[in-house]
């Protein structure tokens with residue numbers, strides 16, 4: 001049984017103007033996997049390092065199995081960390097690397113080797129125990145690193161971008177392996193990644209933006225309904241329309257569009273619309289829709305993202321299958337393909353937050369103190 005919880009953690013690096021973590025909290029239940037995503041610099045690695053005990057946070061708590069471990073170094077916490085680079089011991093062979101932790105824990109040499117064989121089998125490297133680690137491919141080295149982390153037989157596994165140095169195909173095979181390992185051992189896992197597909201391997205995902213948790217939900221739910229504009233930007237695929245919500249409708253230069261799920265509070269709000277739920281029609285097509293001018297087109301492989309400007313020069317993006325080409329400068333109509341497609345408003349509200357709740361030593365401007373859920377209509 002192993003649980004991991006990071007509670008209301010703040011961290012500011014010495015000399016930094018702004019905190020890297022602003023009251024972030026994540027709880028991982030026994031046998032559960034939680035992933036952490038966010039833009040570069042959003043504090044993902046800092047969060048993981050605080051949880052691992054590699055970094056002491058400015059304030060907040062880290063609980064392992066319900067016990068506060070703030071004063072305990074990494075090796076005294078019931079967890080193992082695995083990084084993007086395997087960091088294998090080059091003076092030991094493959095089995096020696098995996099046997100390292102059991103040896104450290106007091107196992108006899110033969111017993112530790114047996115344990116290593118078991119974990120090497122699990123990561124499909126049986127028969128490679130006597131290989132020199134420097135002779136392995138990057139993917140094999142990462143498998144050894146995973147076997148070594150598992151052989152430590154600690155409660156929780158903390159993974160920091162574990163597969164990001166591998167190419168797409170190898171990454172996919174490591175994802176399959178992670179699924180197998182979870183089915184076999186059900187370790188408690190906290191994984192930082194910038195790969196949204198990888199994040200979806202977890203039961204739930206924390207979206208960290210500027211050191212704050214903007215959303216904690218399954219990736220399916222996050223894609224279905226990003227909680228904030230920043231989350232939508234991270235996912236991509238949405239266009240934002242600034243306007244006002246009144247009576248369950250969003251009003252802007254792009255017209256009146258219904259707001260999903262009963263409507264947001266009245267007031268200024270950004271409407272998030274999936275790019276593919278808008279289409280273009282010729283101006284003389286007789287179709288309803290808003291007149292716009294094509295500003296630019298950006299191919300993305302099988303699709304083309306077209307940026308359009310309305311009469312007030314505000315822009316929206318539409319995503320079309322490749323082949324539906326439009327030249328910059330052309331006038332078109334923007335037509336919703338499906339008015340029932342989810343589109344929802346997210347409100348921006350600046351609030352000074354509860355300054356008393358901040359740890360001493362923090363100067364946080366009203367904008368910085370904005371709590372993510374306050375800009376969310378959930």
Ligand SMILES: Nc1ncnc2c1ncn2[C@@H]1O[C@H](COP(=O)(O)OP(=O)(O)OP(=O)(O)O)[C@@H](O)[C@H]1O
Nearest residue numbers: 013016020038039040041042043044045046047194
């Ligand atoms: N040792 C350090 N000293 C000062 N600032 C740091 C240090 N490490 C990280 N930072 C800053 O803290 C913030 C969060 O960094 P962190 O590495 O946690 O982000 P991240 O989300 O993991 O980024 P990435 O996805 O690029 O790895 C960034 O602004 C970064 O520049």
